[in-house]
Each structure stands twice: as structure tokens, then as C-alpha cells.
Amino acid sequence: MEILEMIADERRRLADLVDSLTEEQLQTRSLCAAWTAKEVVGHLVAVVAASNTAALKLLLTSGFSIHKANARLAAQTAERPAPELAALLREHATNPFRPPVVGHPGALTDLQIHSQDIRRPLGLPHQLRPERMRISLDFLVGGRAVGFTPKKRPAGLRFETTDLDWAHGAGPAVRGTGEAVMLALAGREAAFADLDGDGVAVLRRRA
Structure with a gap:
């Protein structure tokens, strides 16, 4: 599609x-x-x-x-x-x-x-559809998500989804469902409770 x-x-x-x-x-x-x-x-x-x-x-x-x-x-x-x-x-x-x-x-x-x-x-x-979430996740960490995710928000972190075959970056990890990672990258506070990893606190501060 x-x-x-x-x-x-x-x-x-x-x-x-x-x-x-x-x-x-x-x-x-x-x-x-x-x-x-x-x-x-x-x-x-x-x-x-x-x-x-x-x-x-x-x-x-x-x-x-x-x-x-x-x-x-x-x-x-x-x-x-x-x-x-x-x-x-x-x-x-x-x-x-x-x-x-x-x-x-x-x-x-x-x-x-x-x-x-x-x-x-x-x-x-x-x-949410997995193939569509992958497109959005790639977009949010790709550096051109103006109005969605500032470039510095995902910098130096590794994102790993637990329900999709998708990961990005290197550094302290942020793990969760594709939906939770997507929302957290977009600065939605409600998603952070569904994430784990050493990078979560860093991402929360940046959001």
C-alpha cells in the first residue's frame, strides 16, 4: 500500500x-x-x-x-x-x-x-498498523520532523520497539511498544509510563 x-x-x-x-x-x-x-x-x-x-x-x-x-x-x-x-x-x-x-x-x-x-x-x-508505525518512527527520528520532534530529542539514544521489527540509534535505550515510542518521541507525557530503559529519563527531560 x-x-x-x-x-x-x-x-x-x-x-x-x-x-x-x-x-x-x-x-x-x-x-x-x-x-x-x-x-x-x-x-x-x-x-x-x-x-x-x-x-x-x-x-x-x-x-x-x-x-x-x-x-x-x-x-x-x-x-x-x-x-x-x-x-x-x-x-x-x-x-x-x-x-x-x-x-x-x-x-x-x-x-x-x-x-x-x-x-x-x-x-x-x-x-495502529505496524507498517504505518514504522514509517512514522523513521520520520520522527530522521531529523526532518519539524513541529513533531526537535532534532536533539532522539539524539544519542537507542530506541527499541517490543512489538515491531524496528530499532534506531545508539546509546542509552528506550524500549516499549511502537505506539508508546512514537508518542514519546512526539512529546506525549502519557506514553512515558509504558517505556523502560536507561534512556527514558533523558528522553522525558528533553520532551
């Missing part, structure tokens, strides 16, 4: 997740501390469905801060009914948008991490 097909499938699977959640679950705080589960979905919808005009207007009114504009766009998009958000994800599932710098590996990783931002606080199984 090509990476664009993986991205499309992840969008559709996220749409299925949204359809399965209650309003209370959608309003649960995600692992992205500033966002509820529904606002995380709003962000992922806005990436492919927001108009360039709306995004530019928000950028202008946010003092050209991409971070602020992104947060406001996510919140605005999340005001739509959940079934509409799910429908937009399906409608735009095959959108070939390639984010600058991070490319399609970044888009796939964004979907996988944010799906876990929603699922973990709700106690839902991750349902």
Missing part, C-alpha cells in the same frame, strides 16, 4: 471513530492539552478541508503566528456537528496535499499521533 493510500485509510478510520463517539467523549480533553477530542478532529479536518482564504484570514488576525492560527482554525472547524466532520474526512480522504518540509510521512504521522491523542484518554485500543 502506497503512503497516500495509507493516509486516505487513516482519514476514513478516524471518521469511523468520530461516528462511534458520544458527545461526552468528543468533549474529553485529549493528550493535546489545549484541545478536546473534537478539536483534534477539527484540526485534522481543517488540514484538508479549510479554504485557503479562511486560513489566510486567521493567519493575518493571529499576528502571522502559524501556531495560533492553527489552534483557532481547529477550534472553529470543531464547531461543526460531529457527523459533518466525519463526512468531511471521508470526502477529502484522498486529498493528496503534501505538507511543506514534512511531506506525506508527516501527514501520516499527524493522523496516527492525533488518533492516539483521542483514543488514549478514552481508554480505546490504538488499532
Whole structure:
């Protein structure tokens, strides 16, 4: 399966997740501390469905801060009914948008991490696909994961997954499932309890 097909499938699977959640679950705080589960979905919808005009207007009114504009766009998009958000994800599932710098590996990783931002606080199984996790793990330690993982975060550490045939680096070890390693590399505090090895404390400080 090509990476664009993986991205499309992840969008559709996220749409299925949204359809399965209650309003209370959608309003649960995600692992992205500033966002509820529904606002995380709003962000992922806005990436492919927001108009360039709306995004530019928000950028202008946010003092050209991409971070602020992104947060406001996510919140605005999340005001739509959940079934509409799910429908937009399906409608735009095959959108070939390639984010600058991070490319399609970044888009796939964004979907996988944010799906876990929603699922973990709700106690839902991750349902991540091994081949897709490997792509995201390679991306996160590859030095080009701008906005995901600063270059210094994985430096001098060895990462070993216990459920995938994947490892990277040399130095004090960080061991855990592919999901936990992926989330920890992305700075998600909730994942550290699922890791072990001499490098965990170092990675936690850097995150």
C-alpha cells in the first residue's frame, strides 16, 4: 500500500471513530492539552478541508503566528456537528496535499499521533498498523520532523520497539511498544509510563 493510500485509510478510520463517539467523549480533553477530542478532529479536518482564504484570514488576525492560527482554525472547524466532520474526512480522504518540509510521512504521522491523542484518554485500543508505525518512527527520528520532534530529542539514544521489527540509534535505550515510542518521541507525557530503559529519563527531560 502506497503512503497516500495509507493516509486516505487513516482519514476514513478516524471518521469511523468520530461516528462511534458520544458527545461526552468528543468533549474529553485529549493528550493535546489545549484541545478536546473534537478539536483534534477539527484540526485534522481543517488540514484538508479549510479554504485557503479562511486560513489566510486567521493567519493575518493571529499576528502571522502559524501556531495560533492553527489552534483557532481547529477550534472553529470543531464547531461543526460531529457527523459533518466525519463526512468531511471521508470526502477529502484522498486529498493528496503534501505538507511543506514534512511531506506525506508527516501527514501520516499527524493522523496516527492525533488518533492516539483521542483514543488514549478514552481508554480505546490504538488499532495502529505496524507498517504505518514504522514509517512514522523513521520520520520522527530522521531529523526532518519539524513541529513533531526537535532534532536533539532522539539524539544519542537507542530506541527499541517490543512489538515491531524496528530499532534506531545508539546509546542509552528506550524500549516499549511502537505506539508508546512514537508518542514519546512526539512529546506525549502519557506514553512515558509504558517505556523502560536507561534512556527514558533523558528522553522525558528533553520532551
